[in-house]
Amino acid sequence: MDKIKGLFCKECKKPYPAEAIHVCEFCFGPLEVAYNYEVIQKNISKEKIMQGPLSLWRYADLLPVESQPTVGLNTGFTPFVHAKNLGKQLGLDYLYLKNDSVNAPTLSFKDRVVAVALTRARELGFDTVACASTGNLANSVSANAAEANFKCFVFIPADLEAGKILGNLVYKPNVVAVEGTYDDVNRLCSEIAGEYPWAFVNINVRPYYSEGSKTLAFETAEALGWQAPDHVVVPIASGSLLTKIYKGFHEFERLNLIPSVTTQIHGAQAEGCSPVATAFKKKKDFIQPVKPDTIAKSLAIGNPADGFYAIKIAQETGGLIESVSDTEIIEGIKLLAENEGIFTETAGGVTIAVLKKLANQGVFQKNKSVVAYITGNGLKTQEAIAPAVGAPWHIQPNLKSFQNTLQKEGK
Ligand SMILES: *Cc1c(COP(=O)(O)O)cnc(C)c1O
Numbered sequence: 001m002d003k004i005k006g007l008f009c010k011e012c013k014k015p016y017p018a019e020a021i022h023v024c025e026f027c028f029g030p031l032e033v034a035y036n037y038e039v040i041q042k043n044i045s046k047e048k049i050m051q052g053p054l055s056l057w058r059y060a061d062l063l064p065v066e067s068q069p070t071v072g073l074n075t076g077f078t079p080f081v082h083a084k085n086l087g088k089q090l091g092l093d094y095l096y097l098k099n100d101s102v103n104a105p106t107l108s109f110k111d112r113v114v115a116v117a118l119t120r121a122r123e124l125g126f127d128t129v130a131c132a133s134t135g136n137l138a139n140s141v142s143a144n145a146a147e148a149n150f151k152c153f154v155f156i157p158a159d160l161e162a163g164k165i166l167g168n169l170v171y172k173p174n175v176v177a178v179e180g181t182y183d184d185v186n187r188l189c190s191e192i193a194g195e196y197p198w199a200f201v202n203i204n205v206r207p208y209y210s211e212g213s214k215t216l217a218f219e220t221a222e223a224l225g226w227q228a229p230d231h232v233v234v235p236i237a238s239g240s241l242l243t244k245i246y247k248g249f250h251e252f253e254r255l256n257l258i259p260s261v262t263t264q265i266h267g268a269q270a271e272g273c274s275p276v277a278t279a280f281k282k283k284k285d286f287i288q289p290v291k292p293d294t295i296a297k298s299l300a301i302g303n304p305a306d307g308f309y310a311i312k313i314a315q316e317t318g319g320l321i322e323s324v325s326d327t328e329i330i331e332g333i334k335l336l337a338e339n340e341g342i343f344t345e346t347a348g349g350v351t352i353a354v355l356k357k358l359a360n361q362g363v364f365q366k367n368k369s370v371v372a373y374i375t376g377n378g379l380k381t382q383e384a385i386a387p388a389v390g391a392p393w394h395i396q397p398n399l400k401s402f403q404n405t406l407q408k409e410g411k
Contacts, residue, residue: 003043004064005034007207010309018064020124020204030305031207033064041255046226049257056112056215062251063215064208065119071148072115074104076215080223083372085339086352090359094369096229097336098220100376101344105143106167107377108136108298108345109216109241114144114201116212121199127151128198132189134182134237134298135164136376141201142171153198155185160297163380181292183302202238210240210306217248220371221258228252228261230368233355235347235375236267236276236321237299239306245373246313265313266363267321268354270296270346274323276307280314281321287311295326295384296346298376320363324353330388332356333378343378351375 007016011029022031044061052058056076057069079099087095100109114137121129128151131141138154145152152173156165157180168175178185186203193200201209221228228249234242246265252258269277272294279287287307292300304310314321324332329346332353337343344352355372364370378385393409395401 001036001039002066003036003039003061004066005036007031008034020121020126020199022204022206033207033211035062035064037251037254044255044257046257049222056115056212056219059215059218062218062248063116064211065116066123069115069119070122071118071144072105072111075111075115076103077219078103080219081340081342083340086336089335089339090356091366092359092364092370093367095355096220096224096369096371097340097342097374098216098371099342099374100216101342101348101374101378105147106136106139107380108140109213109373109375110136110140111144112215113137113209113212114140117199117201117205117209118144118148118150120208121150121201121205122148124199124205126197126199128153128196129201130154130189130192130196130198131201132182132186132203134300135160135380136298137202138173138175139164139167139380142168142173142175145173146171155189155192157182157185157297157300161381161383163382164297167380181302182300183289186301210244213241213244214248214251216241216373217245218252220245221249221252224369226258228258228263229371230262231264231266231319231364231370233266233268233351233358233370233372235299235351235373236269236304236307236310237301237347238304239267239276239308239310241373241375242267242310243306243313246317263317265317265319266354266358267310267314267319268351269321269323270294270299270329270350271323271325272296273300273302275302276304276310277321277323279307280311285311294329294346295381296329296350297381298345298347299350320358322354322357324350324357328353328357330385333385334388336374337378342374344374345376345378345381346384347376348374348378349384
């Protein structure tokens, strides 16, 4: 028996074959992978996982691929850091950071979803991969396509950060910069996906792609000695990552790899693009799309596909969804760098700023475990932080000049 039963509609539960399809033709609900957990239960154990590769593929039994992985063999298994300095500032004894800012190969959590999507795309027979991206996804699809010999098209909003545009071009995919927001890019790509036989990682192979995010929960639980944390803080763009972190903990629980899960799942958005936080606070169960205006471009999705599900999970687990201003995002980036030596991008600034906001609101008890997900690297969004980091001391190449400067600076 196979571990993958097929796909099913998240809304009406209608079953589908495990092909490159993503919406239910009856109710237009999103499709999700259906696993045979009895088969998985027979195969999986803590021991087997611990002897597995030091990558996300140690959890292959819970990922939607049928054969050996072929893409992203060095992806995942990123540092899990006990953040003692930042924890002290925020009054938390057990604050942890899952540091995907150093994920391989392209320094963001998107390497996880792309490893799974491209491995599956190859299994399904595609020779061309594509995506609609807020930045990091395009970087990862471009790099992995180069290594795995796929033809590649990436579509991005034209106003992306320079580091993210260059971080596509260097791998020589076809880069298409669209005059519009991410939501415009995504709408265009849905149309293109209907015309060309390509694997659009976050459109027609989205059911497989999104499963890669579960590995952030698996790695967290394993690093905590096979248990789920009390709280997590997760950045929200489409909302997929948040829903899959929840799913990952609950799959581990279901397979008796960890004790029962009581993790409170909190979401983080930028004020300039906070449709999910707004709907959560107003207790609405539909999302009013917005036009993004924030420095957190990687989270700038105005009409988030999984926002509704993210709200349900926050509500069900007793979590909160908060938003922070661009000024707070920059402060968050600096707070993390100065205390923990980790340079994250604007999305990480959102996460840290929301973590701080929740800590100041008294949401976390001092002795509870809290995990914040640092999903991207600061070198990619330098323009956001450049005006806020000061400048070096300029001196002449002699001791006198150095000593004068030391005195002037009061050091
Ligand atoms: C894409 C992205 C996210 C969130 O992704 P969703 O699954 O769409 O919510 C978070 N952080 C970074 C850096 C990203 O690139």
